[in-house]
Amino acid sequence: MPVDAQMFPARAVISTEALEHNLNRVRQRITGEKIMAIIKADAYGHGMWRCAQAFSRAGADYLGVAQLAEAVVLARRARQESVQLPPIFSWIFDDSADLCEALELGIELSVGTPWALRKLEETLEYSTRPARIHIAVDTGMSREGFAPAELPNATRTLARLEQTGRVTVVGVWSHLACADTSDTTTTHEQIKRFRSAIDVVHAGGVEAPLEHLAASGGALWYPEARFAMVRPGILLYGLSPEPAKETAEQIGLIPAMRLESSVIAERTIPAGQGVSYGHTFVSDSEMKVGIVPLGYADGIPRHASNVCEVLVGGRRARIRGRVCMDQCVVELPEGAGVESRVVMWGDPGRGEPGVWEWAEKMGTIGYEITTRLASRVPRVDE
Numbered sequence: 001m002p003v004d005a006q007m008f009p010a011r012a013v014i015s016t017e018a019l020e021h022n023l024n025r026v027r028q029r030i031t032g033e034k035i036m037a038i039i040k041a042d043a044y045g046h047g048m049w050r051c052a053q054a055f056s057r058a059g060a061d062y063l064g065v066a067q068l069a070e071a072v073v074l075a076r077r078a079r080q081e082s083v084q085l086p087p088i089f090s091w092i093f094d095d096s097a098d099l100c101e102a103l104e105l106g107i108e109l110s111v112g113t114p115w116a117l118r119k120l121e122e123t124l125e126y127s128t129r130p131a132r133i134h135i136a137v138d139t140g141m142s143r144e145g146f147a148p149a150e151l152p153n154a155t156r157t158l159a160r161l162e163q164t165g166r167v168t169v170v171g172v173w174s175h176l177a178c179a180d181t182s183d184t185t186t187t188h189e190q191i192k193r194f195r196s197a198i199d200v201v202h203a204g205g206v207e208a209p210l211e212h213l214a215a216s217g218g219a220l221w222y223p224e225a226r227f228a229m230v231r232p233g234i235l236l237y238g239l240s241p242e243p244a245k246e247t248a249e250q251i252g253l254i255p256a257m258r259l260e261s262s263v264i265a266e267r268t269i270p271a272g273q274g275v276s277y278g279h280t281f282v283s284d285s286e287m288k289v290g291i292v293p294l295g296y297a298d299g300i301p302r303h304a305s306n307v308c309e310v311l312v313g314g315r316r317a318r319i320r321g322r323v324c325m326d327q328c329v330v331e332l333p334e335g336a337g338v339e340s341r342v343v344m345w346g347d348p349g350r351g352e353p354g355v356w357e358w359a360e361k362m363g364t365i366g367y368e369i370t371t372r373l374a375s376r377v378p379r380v381d382e
């Protein structure tokens with residue numbers, strides 16, 4: 001059940017300006033290739049509808065949504081509200097998906113398994129709309145895409161379907177496994193395999209001009225992986241795919257999300273007092289703590305207990321004791337108390353804790369922090 005946003009004691013403030021700025025920044029960094037703005041998982045937690053429109057305004061050539069179930073909701077809403085969006089590309093669905101509906105909505109689909117190809121053929125028998133598809137090839141990610149051995153057969157089928165006029169093979173695509181690691185060999189090998197796969201498709205009589213391989217890391221650090229189009233996600237939200245290689249600030253990005261709340265209660269505890277479940281924090285001396293109404297049900301990881309910091313009244317404050325389901329306890333800095341503004345994460349450029357700071361303290365990646373922000377936390381425009 002959606003919450004009453006007005007009454008909810010926290011919000012994720014999303015800067016549309018930052019979203020648009022980041023897309024422009026990516027465009028400056030690449031070399032004229034098309035851009036598919038990736039807005040999967042509710043736009044990495046930032047709200048898919050808002051982000052789709054922002055990236056569309058900033059000139060994205062495509063929108064990419066992993067789950068077809070999400071892509072369909074986006075396409076329906078765009079139609080309902082007569083909002084013109086770039087073409088939507090989607091690559092995850094199972095045999096129960098209604099591809100007819102997807103085609104009717106103009107969604108472009110990935111096909112990378114024999115069953116999906118069969119399903120496409122079946123769908124074409126009763127669909128009134130032709131299909132626009134992108135062939136997925138596995139070049140080393142071992143995730144989506146036809147294996148090299150399957151590709152000639154799949155190409156043959158698609159060439160035949162193209163001749164009926166019911167299918168247009170728009171492109172060929174694959175995904176890099178190691179673009180954000182120090183291993184450059186794997187990426188070069190994947191680029192080579194991708195080129196071979198394209199040759200196989202062409203040899204089979206399928207043109208598939210829109211070749212795409214690189215997500216954020218590949219687009220930034222491997223110019224030769226950019227092909228016709230790049231598929232940045234994390235960069236558009238103002239975060240680096242790997243700050244150890246290049247920080248968001250160095251890339252010139254602005255974080256688009258600030259998670260805000262406020263202190264709803266304060267108390268002074270004596271020395272030796274345990275805090276929150278399990279008393280994993282015990283005060284050494286008398287101290288003031290404050291209650292922040294966000295917990296693991298909101299996507300504040302329980303692993304943040306005792307390690308992550310927030311901003312309270314403009315000053316750094318550590319989470320003390322375990323993060324609870326709906327709230328957590330922070331050590332109050334000088335001058336802070338009830339009603340002090342809390343920033344959980346936001347823009348490190350403004351002294352706010354960054355998403356990657358949170359991630360690194362918990363042994364995860366920035367992606368997981370914004371993506372797991374629960375749907376009950378209202379997203380509001382800056």
Ligand SMILES: *Cc1c(COP(=O)(O)O)cnc(C)c1O
Pocket residue numbers: 038040066175214215216217231232233234235241
């Ligand atoms: C998630 C994803 C992207 C975007 O990845 P980022 O690292 O966020 O840029 C691009 N392509 C595919 C296939 C993906 O799954």
